[in-house]
Amino acid sequence: MPNSDSSIDLQKLAESIKTFDGTSRKGPIASVSEIFKDVADAYGGCIADFGDDAAAIDIGNGDVILFAADGIWGRLIEKSPWWAGFTSVIVNVNDIAAMGGRPLAMVDVVSSTDSETFKEIFKGMAEGIKKFGVPVVGGHTHPEGEKSLSVAIIGIAKKEHIIRSDSAKPGDVVIYAIDLDGRTGPNSPYSFESVSAKTPEEIRKMYEAPQIIGQRQLATAGKDISNPGVIGTLGMLCETSGVGAQIRPADIVRPKSSENSEITIEKWCLMHPGTGFVWTAKPENAEECIRVLEEGGMTAAVCGEMTADRKVTIEDGNETAVVFDFEKDKITGIQKI
Amino acid sequence: MPNSDSSIDLQKLAESIKTFDGTSRKGPIASVSEIFKDVADAYGGCIADFGDDAAAIDIGNGDVILFAADGIWGRLIEKSPWWAGFTSVIVNVNDIAAMGGRPLAMVDVVSSTDSETFKEIFKGMAEGIKKFGVPVVGGHTHPEGEKSLSVAIIGIAKKEHIIRSDSAKPGDVVIYAIDLDGRTGPNSPYSFESVSAKTPEEIRKMYEAPQIIGQRQLATAGKDISNPGVIGTLGMLCETSGVGAQIRPADIVRPKSSENSEITIEKWCLMHPGTGFVWTAKPENAEECIRVLEEGGMTAAVCGEMTADRKVTIEDGNETAVVFDFEKDKITGIQKI
Numbered sequence: 001m002p003n004s005d006s007s008i009d010l011q012k013l014a015e016s017i018k019t020f021d022g023t024s025r026k027g028p029i030a031s032v033s034e035i036f037k038d039v040a041d042a043y044g045g046c047i048a049d050f051g052d053d054a055a056a057i058d059i060g061n062g063d064v065i066l067f068a069a070d071g072i073w074g075r076l077i078e079k080s081p082w083w084a085g086f087t088s089v090i091v092n093v094n095d096i097a098a099m100g101g102r103p104l105a106m107v108d109v110v111s112s113t114d115s116e117t118f119k120e121i122f123k124g125m126a127e128g129i130k131k132f133g134v135p136v137v138g139g140h141t142h143p144e145g146e147k148s149l150s151v152a153i154i155g156i157a158k159k160e161h162i163i164r165s166d167s168a169k170p171g172d173v174v175i176y177a178i179d180l181d182g183r184t185g186p187n188s189p190y191s192f193e194s195v196s197a198k199t200p201e202e203i204r205k206m207y208e209a210p211q212i213i214g215q216r217q218l219a220t221a222g223k224d225i226s227n228p229g230v231i232g233t234l235g236m237l238c239e240t241s242g243v244g245a246q247i248r249p250a251d252i253v254r255p256k257s258s259e260n261s262e263i264t265i266e267k268w269c270l271m272h273p274g275t276g277f278v279w280t281a282k283p284e285n286a287e288e289c290i291r292v293l294e295e296g297g298m299t300a301a302v303c304g305e306m307t308a309d310r311k312v313t314i315e316d317g318n319e320t321a322v323v324f325d326f327e328k329d330k331i332t333g334i335q336k337i
Numbered sequence: 338m339p340n341s342d343s344s345i346d347l348q349k350l351a352e353s354i355k356t357f358d359g360t361s362r363k364g365p366i367a368s369v370s371e372i373f374k375d376v377a378d379a380y381g382g383c384i385a386d387f388g389d390d391a392a393a394i395d396i397g398n399g400d401v402i403l404f405a406a407d408g409i410w411g412r413l414i415e416k417s418p419w420w421a422g423f424t425s426v427i428v429n430v431n432d433i434a435a436m437g438g439r440p441l442a443m444v445d446v447v448s449s450t451d452s453e454t455f456k457e458i459f460k461g462m463a464e465g466i467k468k469f470g471v472p473v474v475g476g477h478t479h480p481e482g483e484k485s486l487s488v489a490i491i492g493i494a495k496k497e498h499i500i501r502s503d504s505a506k507p508g509d510v511v512i513y514a515i516d517l518d519g520r521t522g523p524n525s526p527y528s529f530e531s532v533s534a535k536t537p538e539e540i541r542k543m544y545e546a547p548q549i550i551g552q553r554q555l556a557t558a559g560k561d562i563s564n565p566g567v568i569g570t571l572g573m574l575c576e577t578s579g580v581g582a583q584i585r586p587a588d589i590v591r592p593k594s595s596e597n598s599e600i601t602i603e604k605w606c607l608m609h610p611g612t613g614f615v616w617t618a619k620p621e622n623a624e625e626c627i628r629v630l631e632e633g634g635m636t637a638a639v640c641g642e643m644t645a646d647r648k649v650t651i652e653d654g655n656e657t658a659v660v661f662d663f664e665k666d667k668i669t670g671i672q673k674i
Contacts (some may be wrong), residue, residue: 055474057442059493061398067491068475069444074482105394107406109446109487137392138405145411146482150446152489154404156396 008249010314010321013266017323020270022190022227023235023331052165052240053098053224054155064162066155068095077147079187081117085124088151090195090274093132094224096155097207098277100163100214103134103155110149111142121149131195131203161214168221168241168280170308175219175286176230177293177300178276179206180255184263185274190229192255192263192273202297206275209296218281218289225276228331231269234278235312235324236331244307244326247314251303280306345586347651347658350603354660357607359527359564360572360668388577388669389502390435390561391492401499403492405432414484416524418454422461425488427532427611430469431561433492434544435614437500437551440471440492447486448479458486468532468540498551505558505578505617507645512556512623513567514630514637515613516543517592521600522611527566529592529600529610539634543612546633555618555626562613565668568606571615572649572661573668581644581663584651588640617643 017023054068070091077084089106096103108125112118118141129135134153182194195203213219221241225233230252238245254268263271275298281289286302293300310326324331354360391405407428414421426443433440445462449455455478466472471490519531532540550556558578562570567589575582591605600608612635618626623639630637649661661668 052475055442055444057474057491059400059441061400063396063398065402065441065491067442067444067489069446069477069487069489071446071448071477071479071487073479074448104396104402105392105404107392107404107489109406109408109489111408111411111485137394138389140406140408140487142408142410145485148448148482148485148487150406150408150477150485150487152404152406152444152446154394154402154491 008265008316010316010319013249013269014314014321014323016266017229017231017269018329020229020232022229022270022272023232053095054101056099056162058159062159063156064159066096066099066101066157066162067152068092069150069152070095072149074147076187077117077121077149081120081147082124083187084149085121086128086196088149089125089128089132089134091226092151092153093134093207094275096153097210098163098222098224099155099157100161100210100222101155101157102211103132103153105135105137106151106153108136108139108149108151109142110139111145112147113144117147131198131200132207133200133204157214161217163210163214163219163222165221165223165237166240168237168243168306170243170306171283172220172280172306173283173286173302174234174245174247174304174306175279175281175289175300175302176253176276177279177298178225178253178273179297180253180299182255182274190271192271194274206297209293209298210277212292213279213289216288216292218285218292219279220281222277222279225273225278227272229270229272230276230278231312231314231323232331237278237280238306238310238312238324239326239331242310244309244311244313245304246307246320247304247312248316249314250316251301253299253301345602345653347653347656350586350606351651351658351660353603354566354568354606355666357566357569359566359607359609360569390432391438393436393499395496399496400493401496403433403436403438403494403499404489405429406487406489407432409486411484413524414454414458414486418457418484419461420524421486422458423465423533425486426462426465426469426471428563429488429490430471430544431612433490434547435500435559435561436492436494437498437547437559438492438494439548440469440490442472442474443488443490445473445476445486445488446479447476448482449484450481454484468535468537469544470537470541494551498554500547500551500556500559502558502560502574503577505574505580505643507580507643508620509557509617509643510620510623510639511571511582511584511641511643512616512618512626512637512639513590513613514616514635515562515590515610516634517590517636518634519592519611527608529608531611543634546630546635547614549629550616550626553625553629555622555629556616557618559614559616562610562615564609566607566609567613567615568649568651568660569668574615574617575643575647575649575661576663576668579647581646581648581650582641583644583657584641584649585653586651587653588638590636590638
């Protein structure tokens with residue numbers, strides 16, 4: 001249930017989201033996609049790539065293979081190799097879920113000079129594999145170099161069922177769906193962890209919901225919430241879709257204040273929930289979309305609308321503040337104009 | 338054409354292959370596969386995984402998705418980020434080729450604190466993409482940490498056409514097929530680079546040959562030659578297949594001594610050719626297998642036979658020396674018994 005809070009300083013909140021480290025880290029993506037653009041366009045049946053959570057490769061029989069990779073910050077591996085391994089599974093599965101796909105398998109590349117780190121990373125990954133039911137089927141280990149962990153994942157979906165990031169339209173509603181049954185993560189004040197205490201059955205039921213959204217074509221676009229947080233992630237979706245959004249922060253689903261008293265709206269907007277998605281939907285599909293997500297175990301609610309003006313603004317009924325203005329701001333820099 | 342050289346010290350050669358850094362680096366693979374074994378077996382339609390060049394995931398329509406990952410040694414990125422990027426494409430494409438598959442797409446995870454390194458890595462990858470016609474469709478960049486580069490690749494093949502590493506049988510012949518039209522790589526005395534001067538058409542024709550081998554079921558097993566070199570890589574194939582091999586080093590295809598006078602048999606056995614494969618085949622299929630590979634532009638020849646004794650030995654007609662004895666030695670430690 002959304003909490004109401006009338007004392008938000010909108011200008012300050014807008015500024016903190018825009019300048020947040022988790023958002024500014026997304027900067028290099030545009031220069032990468034620029035270098036690959038001329039060569040990438042020439043080959044293959046790729047129907048979604050940079051700017052989306054996973055690339056979608058048309059294999060010609062009505063199915064697409066979804067393909068994504070994520071690296072884990074070196075500082076998280078230093079703090080806890082087990083959590084780094086466990087988290088690497090979550091973030092990869094989320095990339096496939098956000099596209100409405102079913103995850104199939106993962107591969108990893110791990111570097112470390114000490115065997116204890118390898119062991120802890122792999123134990124964390126093994127726990128993630130058990131929880132999510134997605135196997136690690138291969139990879140590469142480097143017995144030298146600074147600690148690093150990269151994981152890639154593949155998934156599958158029907159071509160007409162995938163949920164892209166670049167297809168939101170003005171007039172769509174914005175729905176956040178987050179598993180609120182969690183707590184601030186043990187290794188970062190900006191992470192919110194909700195899966196480690198759940199059973200594999202609960203987790204798999206929860207992750208079937210986005211597949212149902214895709215199969216029933218209930219969303220016009222979607223993205224899993226990552227380092228930029230709830231509004232920063234929506235910003236990336238707006239940027240690639242070439243549209244804007246007007247959001248009521250008080251209506252963004254967040255943990256009940258009684259149980260997580262330290263999580264203010266301001267802080268929540270910068271947090272990275274373990275299981276959280278932002279969807280856009282035609283207004284007439286919003287109710288069914290929310291029902292499917294809540295039946296899976298997430299909390300979901302409409303908190304705003306997509307607009308034509310390529311600005312992400314936040315409002316409280318009295319005033320508004322601009323978070324991103326894509327006429328001049330960039331998150332990933334990948335724009336559809 | 339194989340060169341003849343009667344002055345090989347077999348014992349010394351056997352020892353140098355066995356103790357080679359490129360071979361001993363493969364050690365951690367077994368402990369990885371051990372940790373994942375109980376969880377990996379439980380899920381998914383994976384029909385080949387650890388110990389193979391790529392995992393093969395059955396998607397149920399007669400096709401399998403091939404999935405592999407490779408990391409590039411940090412020291413190569415330090416020496417030349419461009420070559421690291423270029424090489425990352427080659428090693429990944431080789432993993433799919435070794436399975437008889439057609440590569441579809443790659444994703445990458447790259448770390449560096451300086452934008453010049455990013456740019457050079459991506460330029461090298463872009464050149465590889467052009468040469469091999471396989472796009473990079475996504476990934477993740479870390480603007481912090483030690484320089485690292487991980488790339489994952491997917492490919493596709495018919496289920497009955499894939500060439501595994503664990504299916505060689507005693508009595509099969511051993512065929513090496515290597516593109517000898519190259520030179521010692523610019524960044525390591527143990528690399529032999531042959532693709533940078535070739536046209537995309539030449540490269541794609543060469544890489545169609547393993548797909549034809551798969552489609553005509555000409556090989557019983559196969560592997561791309563990697564860091565352990567020609568005999569070390571065969572050792573890995575023997576280890577996972579639970580068999581042995583007897584090899585005549587003088588019959589292993591290698592560069593003509595007039596053009597590459599510094600490449601002795603001893604050195605060649607430790608080198609990592611950019612494009613090189615070891616195949617095993619039923620004796621009656623050897624001729625056609627070699628013809629297909631040579632039509633693609635590689636040089637190929639039979640140089641030994643698979644045996645039942647789980648030892649890899651080298652011989653020159655007079656004496657023999659044991660390189661690996663899998664009753665007590667391990668390369669990856671992944672054994673089929």
